[in-house]
Amino acid sequence: MHLTDEEKRMRDGAEGDAVAAAMDLLIRYGEALGAERLCDTRNVAGTMTQPSPAKAKLVEEGGWAKAFAVINLDCDDDIDVPRMRVPTCQLQHGFSDDAAGLSKYSVSNIELQGSAESYFSERGVNILATCTPYQVGNLPVRNEHCAWMESSAVVYCNSVLGARTNCEGAASTGAAGLTGKIPYWGNHVPENRFANRLVRADVPVESFQDWGMFGYFVGGQVEEERPAVIGALAQPDLANLKHFGAATATSGGVEIYHIPGITPEAPSLEAAFGGRAIPDAATYGPAERRAVYETLNSQGDSDDVDFILLGCPHASLDQIAEIARLLDGKRLRDGTELWVMTPRALRIMADRNGYTEAIERAGGKLLTDSCPAMSKAAPDGVRVFATDSAKQAHYLPAILGIEAWFGTLEECVSAALTGKWRGELAA
Amino acid sequence: MTGTLEFHGRGIVPGVVEAEALVTSETISGFGGIDVATGTVIEPRHELFGVCFTGKVLVFPGAKGSSGWSGFFQSTRLLGTAPAAFVFNVMTTKAALGAIVTRIPTVVGAAPDPVSTIRTGDLVRVDGDRGIVTVLSR
Numbered sequence: 001m002h003l004t005d006e007e008k009r010m011r012d013g014a015e016g017d018a019v020a021a022a023m024d025l026l027i028r029y030g031e032a033l034g035a036e037r038l039c040d041t042r043n044v045a046g047t048m049t050q051p052s053p054a055k056a057k058l059v060e061e062g063g064w065a066k067a068f069a070v071i072n073l074d075c076d077d078d079i080d081v082p083r084m085r086v087p088t089c090q091l092q093h094g095f096s097d098d099a100a101g102l103s104k105y106s107v108s109n110i111e112l113q114g115s116a117e118s119y120f121s122e123r124g125v126n127i128l129a130t131c132t133p134y135q136v137g138n139l140p141v142r143n144e145h146c147a148w149m150e151s152s153a154v155v156y157c158n159s160v161l162g163a164r165t166n167c168e169g170a171a172s173t174g175a176a177g178l179t180g181k182i183p184y185w186g187n188h189v190p191e192n193r194f195a196n197r198l199v200r201a202d203v204p205v206e207s208f209q210d211w212g213m214f215g216y217f218v219g220g221q222v223e224e225e226r227p228a229v230i231g232a233l234a235q236p237d238l239a240n241l242k243h244f245g246a247a248t249a250t251s252g253g254v255e256i257y258h259i260p261g262i263t264p265e266a267p268s269l270e271a272a273f274g275g276r277a278i279p280d281a282a283t284y285g286p287a288e289r290r291a292v293y294e295t296l297n298s299q300g301d302s303d304d305v306d307f308i309l310l311g312c313p314h315a316s317l318d319q320i321a322e323i324a325r326l327l328d329g330k331r332l333r334d335g336t337e338l339w340v341m342t343p344r345a346l347r348i349m350a351d352r353n354g355y356t357e358a359i360e361r362a363g364g365k366l367l368t369d370s371c372p373a374m375s376k377a378a379p380d381g382v383r384v385f386a387t388d389s390a391k392q393a394h395y396l397p398a399i400l401g402i403e404a405w406f407g408t409l410e411e412c413v414s415a416a417l418t419g420k421w422r423g424e425l426a427a
Numbered sequence: 428m429t430g431t432l433e434f435h436g437r438g439i440v441p442g443v444v445e446a447e448a449l450v451t452s453e454t455i456s457g458f459g460g461i462d463v464a465t466g467t468v469i470e471p472r473h474e475l476f477g478v479c480f481t482g483k484v485l486v487f488p489g490a491k492g493s494s495g496w497s498g499f500f501q502s503t504r505l506l507g508t509a510p511a512a513f514v515f516n517v518m519t520t521k522a523a524l525g526a527i528v529t530r531i532p533t534v535v536g537a538a539p540d541p542v543s544t545i546r547t548g549d550l551v552r553v554d555g556d557r558g559i560v561t562v563l564s565r
Contacts, residue, residue, distance in 0.1 A: 025527070032439035032523040032535075047498075053464070054505040071501065074528045149494040166520040169497035171528050186520060223454065224489065224519060253454070253491045253519065299471065373459065395459035398469050 001030045001183075002037045010179055018082055021075035022175035028074075029172055030183035039184040042086045043140050043163075045133050045148040046173025048072055048125060049116035050093035050374070051109040059112065064119040072174025084124035088177035089138055090117075091150045092131040092314070095377065096344075096369040105377035125177070129369040130343035132242065132314045134161065137345065142264055145188055147176035151253075152246035152313045152391065158256035160241050162264035164188045167255050187255055193265060194274035195258050197222040200281035201231035203289050209408045211240040212390035213292045214284060215247030220292075221282045224253040228272040230260060231284070239316045246313050247390040293425045296390055296406035299397045303421040305405065307382040308364075308412045309396070311341035312371055312389035317349055319409075320366065324355035326413045332363035333419040337379040344368040364416070373399050386415045386423070431561060432544065434514075436537030438558035440526045445563065446511035448549045449483035451475050452542055457496030457525070466508030484551045484560075485510040486541050489517035496521035501528040512553035514541050514560050534560050 003011065011023040030038060048068060058067040062078065069075045094113050095105045117127050128136055131150050140146050140163035148154050148165040157163045166186045168176070176182045186192055199221055205214045218227050227248075236244065236259075248254035258266035266272035310323060323340055332338055340359060342350065347368050350356045356366045372378045373395045378385065386405040387393050393406035405415070407423030415421050453474055455461070460470045466481035481503070490496045503509040513526050513533040526533035532555030541560055545551060549565040 028527055029524055032527060032533075033518065033520065034437075052502060054502045057505070070505070071498070074501075074530075151493050154494065167494045168520060169494055169524040169528070171497060171501070172520070172524050183520075223491070224517060250492065253489075253521075398459050398471055 001027060001035055003027070007038060007181065016082060017077065017079040018073070019178050021069065021073045021077065021079060022178040025074050025171055025175045026179065026181055026183065030185070033183050033185045035183035035185035037184050038181040039145050039188055040180055041145045041147045041176055041182050042180060043138065043144060043146040044084070044086060044088040044173050044177045045091050045138060045146070045150065045153065046072070046088065046168065046177065047091050047093060047149060047170050048120045048174065049090050049113050049127065051112045056112060064116060068174065072170055074171050081123055082178070084177040086177065086180040087126070088124060089126040089128045089133055090120065091128070091133065091153065092370055092374055093129060094370050095367070095375045096129070099367050099370070102365065103377040103379055105375050128343065130314045132343060135314065135316060135346065136343045145182065147173050147182040149173055151249035152242065154255050155245035155249045155257065156242060158187055158193070159245060159258065159263050191274065193226070193256055194276065195226050195228035195272040196279070197225045197227040198279050198281040199227050199229045200283050201229065201233055202283050202285040204232045204234065206234040207408065208240055208243055208388065211236060211244040212247045213289060215244035216251045216296065216390045217284050217288055217292045218257070219248035219250060219252030219254050222252055222254060226256050227254065228258040228260060228266065228269060230269060230281070233259065236262065239319050242313050242316070243389065250391045250394045290425065296393045299393070300384060300403040300405045300421070302384050302403060305384050305386045305415040305419060305421045306336055307379055307385040308336070308338040308416040309372055309385055309387045309389070309392055310339070310409065310412060312387065312392040315340055315342040315346070317346050320346065320350045320355045321353070322409065323413070324358035326410065327362035327364060328358045330362050330417055332416050336416050336419045338364035338416040340364065340366045341371045342366060342368060372396055376400065378402070386412050386421055388412050434534070434537035434539060434541050434544070434560040436534045436558045436560070438533065438555040439523060439535050440531060440533040441555045442532035443552065443554045443556065444511045444532050445550065445552045446482060446484050448486050448545050448547060448551045449475070449478065449480050450486040450542060450545050450547045452488065454488050454491035456492035457490070457499035457521070458493035460492060461499055463499055463502040463506055463508060466503055480510045481508045482511050484512045484514060484553055486514045486545050488542055489515050490519050490522040490525060494521065497525035497528050500525045504529050512555070514553060516540065516542060534558050
């Protein structure tokens, strides 16, 4: 891999041990990928503060510098961690003190994360603490080279915003924060961004649920490839595409998609494919839609629901407002919990607008920083949960060993009020 | 078995190891796909559901799902439950970084297709220095 003089100086230690370790990791990583060079980035979204048993052990051995060296730089040396060279943010991590006592999630993890926030924010890491940084202060511009983790954020960044990022990890984002470099490979290269698969919806895709199910279908169809999607698609909003992209990156590994006429790199179907031949479309019809619904609902037997999870990926202000409207003046059934996950910045807006109060008056919780899947924690004794998120319905049963139902927001709220799942796929 | 089965690809993490193969034709998810404490696959609909990969040569098409992939496999290294080697077909950032931070010999894109040729239980040598995978016995 070609290195500039500046990159060689970093590798050779001119900017200290931590930057040298970061460059060493980027070189090993870039060469494994077969990248020809690195590129400059000034937008890094990674994870340093999320507690884990392995991390707690490292912190005990050598403090946060040790944990950062091993986990974020793949380096076993004792190093000092300097300030990040370029703007860097923390994505979602574990539960914070607003969730203390709501589950078996340990107080020691909450404290460990608090100490990590102090350590890393002193080194220039913005604690956005969300899987949706684009909602709360990190909105890349078109063509900007980014180094982001979080598959649902990566696919949104590439597809909806037209910025360029691969699906990075804790180590590559740690190294990118310290160097402002990332391998120029994959989605950074313009010719790798064109669509190479076509999926056509023959049934209307309109609602939040429709977009999630369609995304889950598309991901299963194309796996790691780059779909253009066409057909009976209504104008999506932020929440729809947030759900759609997260689902494509759950059933598959989609990092970029195009919707001709909607997403920025696809003014037309031809443009989405970069003028290359357009393949035959895989079709999403009534049978495929039904099959997706049944897959997402194949993890539940009991219709006695005791937990509702909303806000995956983290809820937008509009979604919170809608939840508050549906819960206003109502009361959750005894023994049933409802959590809504959102970034802390939007929680403040929800407080200001009275949404938090409406949700809490009904017995629900508006929580920040994390989600049950990230923190492996839900209310004590939960056996059956319901969600409006295809991603959370896919992951949470495996992570917590509980049953799952997937449906609309209205069905989820109804289950919260009655304790019964009555979801059905609308014709 | 007659003759030697040998697969040539690209070594992306150096080192040589001999161990039993664990083969799947399905992509593997890190977050929500594996339990790092026990080194087992926990994705309910996966054909390796409940199977432990610790100390095995994991032969698979590639990585899917969350960007936590590399971090989860790194945790298997830190907790002593890691595979002995990776052999996979499709290069992605998740799998490349995952192989590096798991620090196990890794060969990518080998021919003929290891996933359809190597069988679970085969004794396999993975040479990450030269990019060669060899079936020693089955």
